[in-house]
Structures are given as C-alpha cells and as structure tokens.
Amino acid sequence: MSLFEIIKPAAAMVTQPVPMDPYASAVLNRILGLPRNAPVMECTLTGPVLKANQNILIALAAPEGHLGLPVWESIPVPAGETVDLRRLGGTSRIYFAVRSDGDEPSRFRLRTESLIRIKTKPDVPLSWADAEIQLTDQTFRILPASDRRGIRCQGAQKIKGGREIAPEPMTYGAIQLPPSGDPVIVGPDGPVTGGYRRVATVAFSGLRRLAWLMPGEQVRFTKITPEAALNHVACLEEALARDLMPC
Amino acid sequence: MKQEITAMKIQWLSERELRILMPPDALTPGLRRKISQSDGPSGSIVTQGAHAVHFLWDPRTQPLLKDPTSLQRKTEAWIEALVVDSPKKIEAETNASSKFTVPVRYGCDPLMTHDLERLARLNRCTLEEIVRRHQATTWFVAFSGFQPGFAYLEPMPGSPAIDAPRHETPRAKVPAGSVALGGSYCGIYPQEGPGGWNLIGETSLSFLDPATGTGIWQTGDLVEFV
Numbered sequence: 001m002s003l004f005e006i007i008k009p010a011a012a013m014v015t016q017p018v019p020m021d022p023y024a025s026a027v028l029n030r031i032l033g034l035p036r037n038a039p040v041m042e043c044t045l046t047g048p049v050l051k052a053n054q055n056i057l058i059a060l061a062a063p064e065g066h067l068g069l070p071v072w073e074s075i076p077v078p079a080g081e082t083v084d085l086r087r088l089g090g091t092s093r094i095y096f097a098v099r100s101d102g103d104e105p106s107r108f109r110l111r112t113e114s115l116i117r118i119k120t121k122p123d124v125p126l127s128w129a130d131a132e133i134q135l136t137d138q139t140f141r142i143l144p145a146s147d148r149r150g151i152r153c154q155g156a157q158k159i160k161g162g163r164e165i166a167p168e169p170m171t172y173g174a175i176q177l178p179p180s181g182d183p184v185i186v187g188p189d190g191p192v193t194g195g196y197r198r199v200a201t202v203a204f205s206g207l208r209r210l211a212w213l214m215p216g217e218q219v220r221f222t223k224i225t226p227e228a229a230l231n232h233v234a235c236l237e238e239a240l241a242r243d244l245m246p247c
Numbered sequence: 248m249k250q251e252i253t254a255m256k257i258q259w260l261s262e263r264e265l266r267i268l269m270p271p272d273a274l275t276p277g278l279r280r281k282i283s284q285s286d287g288p289s290g291s292i293v294t295q296g297a298h299a300v301h302f303l304w305d306p307r308t309q310p311l312l313k314d315p316t317s318l319q320r321k322t323e324a325w326i327e328a329l330v331v332d333s334p335k336k337i338e339a340e341t342n343a344s345s346k347f348t349v350p351v352r353y354g355c356d357p358l359m360t361h362d363l364e365r366l367a368r369l370n371r372c373t374l375e376e377i378v379r380r381h382q383a384t385t386w387f388v389a390f391s392g393f394q395p396g397f398a399y400l401e402p403m404p405g406s407p408a409i410d411a412p413r414h415e416t417p418r419a420k421v422p423a424g425s426v427a428l429g430g431s432y433c434g435i436y437p438q439e440g441p442g443g444w445n446l447i448g449e450t451s452l453s454f455l456d457p458a459t460g461t462g463i464w465q466t467g468d469l470v471e472f473v
Binding site (some may be wrong): 018073079127128151164166167168169170171174190193194197198201202203204226227229230237 | 259261282294296297299300307312313320363390391393394399413
C-alpha cells in the first residue's frame, strides 16, 4: 500500500530530477531522515489534497507564512487524515516529502533553522556577467509566461546588445538576451542549447531564489565574485549538515 | 595540431561552468563523437554547441572549483587528448557512424513553397536547385538542443552550400516532421512548436525515442535526404 493517496490532484505536480530549488529537496529529506537525493514532489501555483494511508510524516518547503501549515519541519499525519495543499497563499511553488511514521509517530520530529529557510527576498546573485551588459542597475518584473523552461524578466529600460547567435550550450541559471532587450533566465527544463546571446549566469546559491519567484514579482540582480559564490554553497552545505534541531 | 590547440579560447561563465571556444572547423564529426562518448573531466557534464564545448560542475560536490586554474588545465588536457586521438581523415571519422536516409516531400504546403522561394531568391538559384543541394549534401549530427530530440545537422566538408538566414520573426507553430534550414544547419522538428528556420519539406519519419524523450541518433551519425 502506498503511503498516501491523492484525493484532489494538483495542476502541475512533478517529481523532478532537477528541482528548481536544489536545496529544498535536500532539506526536506534531511528533516525526514531520508537519503539526500530521495525524490520529492514539486508543485507549481497549486498543490494537491493528500490522504494518509498509514501514519506518515510530511515535510513542506515554502516561504513562511503562506500555507497556513508549518513549513521546514516534519508534521505527523495519522492514517486516514488529509492534508490540503491547494492554497499556496501567494507563493509560486511548494515542495513536499513524505515518509512512513511506523507505529511510533513523530520519531523524526526535526526542524531547520535560519540559513536554509527562505525568509527575505534577496537579490538574485550573478557569478558571471558580460561586462558590456548592464543588468544590475534596474528592477525587473517576472512575466506570467515564466515556467520551468524559462523565467522571463522585463525591466523599464530595454537592455541593448541582445542578439541571435549560433547555438551554444545553456544551463539552469544562464541568462539569455534576445534582441527585444528583455532577459530570459533558462530554467531546469530549458533547452540544452540556445540561440540568444548569453549575458550572465545566476550563482548556484541563487538558483533556490529563482524557484520561489512569482509572476509579477520585482527582482534585482547583483554581481558577486566566483569565490563568494562558492563560499555561499559551502555555507549552505554546512548549514544542511548542522542546522537541524529537534522540535 | 599544436596550433589548433593553442587557438582555443577559454572562459569561466560562472563559478561552476567553463567554456572552451574551439577554432573554426575543429569540431569535426569524429571529435564531436569522441566528446559525446567520453566521461567529462573531473565529473563535469559536457555540452556541445556550434563552436564551443561547455563543462559544468556541481559546486556542492566538486572542491576543485576553488582552484579554477588547475581545473582549467585538467579540462584543456582532456580535450587536447581527444583532439590528438580523433581520426584525421573524413572517411575514418565517419566509419563508426550510422547513416539515416530520410525521405522528404519538398514544398508540399504553401509555407514550404514560400520558404523555398525565399531561399532560391537569396541564393540566386531556382527552387529545384535548393532541393538538389539539400539532397546532394551529406549531413552529420553535430549536437542537440532546442527541443527534446532535435539534432543540429551540419553539412560535411565539401558539400554544396545553402545560405539560409533565419526568419526575423519566428513562426508560432511549425508542424512536427518539418525539415528546415537555419544558418548553415538542417533540422527536423520532432514536435510542433515555434520555429524561425526556413521550412523546405516534411518527413513522416520520427527520430524521437518516446521512451527516453531524446533523439535516436548519436553525435557524428550521418543523414541524407532523398
């Protein structure tokens, strides 16, 4: 018997080999005592209603204060009870992981502190930017046409210098500039090669910020050095190893 | 050969990604195939583009990123070894390749006729001549991208040239199975979607493996159109 059944499905729910937030899955799995790379569910704009088939533990990742449920900690759900994740309350995406709770509920009741949680809305860090292109001196709006393939940004000022190029490799976090002057951040389901000029790359530690961007949200980019980018990753790794506390 | 290697341009595109821009014509079918079949240096994911090869590391698990100079040196050595090791003659390069023969219905709808006429005008020749050159060219799978299962086909050296600049405004919908020319490349759209290339014909062959969502061809494979 599976751990839970889905009573009301979500429009966009996937188990992704490449989560938009590479840390959400690691933290949820850590909270539940599961292997780091165990699959988690990623839902966009709305989530499902689940019913526990046995005693389970569920952990949710979302910015705080949106869901009306505790986030970044394990929640015991007794057999037969439901969890309603339909109302994301103004966040774009949630992640959840589930494990069996056996006969002794709440064995893995852990929560995470500080660093790994999303508390503020920091700038998106760029660990490389083409010197000819000015991306950091204005605010961009996230357009509704954004999805896991690409996050479309629009600034008040169009950026000059965008053009078509012979196709070159792209990766999650690459920023392309088409001739329109509105940058596009390549998402985890984006093409492996792209035909617009590559003008910047989001630092690895900034990818998690991209996962929580809402259409209409304002965002700024900030330039950081590759050394700083690697330090952020080291800090996140350290926090992941250390920063989990018993409730 | 030494000259070729020193002509490579190397650039970090972030704390985790290195781009090696290859000299013109260095990315032969044989070298592309070798690159696609080799494990990346120091655990990197390797992706090929038109003129460049990119190496992507996971900064959570690759401590060598803190010493980019040494990682760069290892990567250069990796690609130099493949350059030295790849066959020098076209015939030898393509010995290991599969060859696909793709039947095409040329100009079978008004969009295709429109684009064939555009290419004839740009190349100062007849519509039939565009078709003849397309069929007289042996193409090879250079790299993939754009859509799942889409291969960029490059003409083998010595093939008749077709100049095929992309449309300034891409079409919103190009039917699956469309055979198209863009720049110096040829491609077959695996699925319906937007596209800015010149449509010249259609094929009923599908090169998308539904089980994996990727193309059934390998880098370096040969393609001829009939």
